[in-house]
Amino acid sequence: MKNNHPTIVVGAGLAGLSVAVRLIEKNQPVVLYDNGVNHSSRVAAGMINPLVFRRMNRAWRIDECIEAVHSFYSDMEKKTEQSFFHPVVIRRMFSNEHERELWMQKQPLPEYDAYMTKTTEADDNFKGAINNFGSGRVKNASYVSTSVFLEAVKEYIVEKADVRNEPFDYNEIEEGTYKGEPFERIVFCEGYRGLDNPFFNYLPLQQTKGETLVIKSDSIPENESVNRKCFILPMGNQQFKVGSTYDWDSSDTSITEAGRAAILEKVAYLTEDTVEVIDQEAGVRPTTPDRRGMMGQHPEHKKLYIFNGLGTKGYLIAPLLSREFVEHLINDAPLNQEVDIERFRIKHFPSNQQ
Numbered sequence: 001m002k003n004n005h006p007t008i009v010v011g012a013g014l015a016g017l018s019v020a021v022r023l024i025e026k027n028q029p030v031v032l033y034d035n036g037v038n039h040s041s042r043v044a045a046g047m048i049n050p051l052v053f054r055r056m057n058r059a060w061r062i063d064e065c066i067e068a069v070h071s072f073y074s075d076m077e078k079k080t081e082q083s084f085f086h087p088v089v090i091r092r093m094f095s096n097e098h099e100r101e102l103w104m105q106k107q108p109l110p111e112y113d114a115y116m117t118k119t120t121e122a123d124d125n126f127k128g129a130i131n132n133f134g135s136g137r138v139k140n141a142s143y144v145s146t147s148v149f150l151e152a153v154k155e156y157i158v159e160k161a162d163v164r165n166e167p168f169d170y171n172e173i174e175e176g177t178y179k180g181e182p183f184e185r186i187v188f189c190e191g192y193r194g195l196d197n198p199f200f201n202y203l204p205l206q207q208t209k210g211e212t213l214v215i216k217s218d219s220i221p222e223n224e225s226v227n228r229k230c231f232i233l234p235m236g237n238q239q240f241k242v243g244s245t246y247d248w249d250s251s252d253t254s255i256t257e258a259g260r261a262a263i264l265e266k267v268a269y270l271t272e273d274t275v276e277v278i279d280q281e282a283g284v285r286p287t288t289p290d291r292r293g294m295m296g297q298h299p300e301h302k303k304l305y306i307f308n309g310l311g312t313k314g315y316l317i318a319p320l321l322s323r324e325f326v327e328h329l330i331n332d333a334p335l336n337q338e339v340d341i342e343r344f345r346i347k348h349f350p351s352n353q354q
């Protein structure tokens, strides 16, 4: 049933836009606030990698995430008449014998069939990067052109909802109204700035700074994304996005010499040639200690919700989690327990038993 009062969504990064789109799909009225200070969704490379290379594992809930990724981004491309979702082959250049062994153990397993191409002699002898231990190709990987996606989806939402380009003021919430206008609920999607939110600052949200470079090179392959210690994503015209760094407790958004040097050091594991640095960016990921999202209802203020903590793989998990979150809001579907902020309630609100 259609509500009369709108859901207020605070933040128009990846999190807020996905939640707003899902609400609009359910014919819910939406008011979207954004202060225009985006330092994560826009800076991100938008890579969608179904594998976690450290242990050569499948990423969390990967089959469900990949299904939602394809349906969400393809659907948004149709609705916005823009192109921002692209398949890409990620080629992992093995760093040592152990890593190669791990890949070889996993690739015959049926659950890896959708995500690993069986290695061939050509992969062993691949010449497009420094190659001492062979390489493996990831299947079902893709990337989102983040700026195009964010602009296009925001423009789409402007047509369907009330978008206000201004900061949200927590002091203006009063008994189910914001600035005197009644609302159904408020969903805070403020990314790393969620720590400033007086209602949800009890949550252990972390700020993880990352830097990326755009480089130019004539020797790096343009038809796939080579990866070892860092990713190199082709952008056309021999330009590549490269990253990223991980500074686990920093909300500083400035680019640094140290960040640039750290990325170039990693690039040197893939090519011996000198590369030209064209651009550098920095952003802050909203991460969590258990590497899961943070979403759900405030334990005391029942009209207030959070959808945050998308972490290092936001573009992979946002389509699935936004769908489940909005099902929870509208149809009372249970939230996945691993992302539900209920897991922090007992520690912070012990008297508030449910």
Ligand SMILES: Cc1cc2nc3c(=O)[nH]c(=O)nc-3n(C[C@H](O)[C@H](O)[C@H](O)COP(=O)(O)OP(=O)(O)OC[C@H]3O[C@@H](n4cnc5c(N)ncnc54)[C@H](O)[C@@H]3O)c2cc1C
Binding pocket: 010, 011, 012, 013, 014, 015, 016, 033, 034, 035, 036, 037, 038, 039, 040, 041, 042, 043, 044, 045, 046, 047, 048, 166, 167, 168, 169, 189, 190, 191, 192, 193, 194, 209, 210, 211, 212, 243, 244, 282, 283, 284, 285, 286, 308, 309, 310, 311, 312, 313, 314, 315, 316
């Ligand atoms: C360097 C780097 C590389 C990355 N690479 C990848 C990658 O390759 N693949 C991947 O999947 N993920 C990647 N990520 C992670 C991804 O960017 C995040 O998971 C995701 O963007 C988080 O989105 P968000 O909407 O929660 O936060 P944000 O993008 O920070 O959006 C929050 C929005 O809320 C607004 N806002 C905040 N407070 C208020 C307020 N009080 N009032 C009004 N508006 C407010 C801000 O202006 C902003 O627009 C990367 C991140 C970084 C930093």
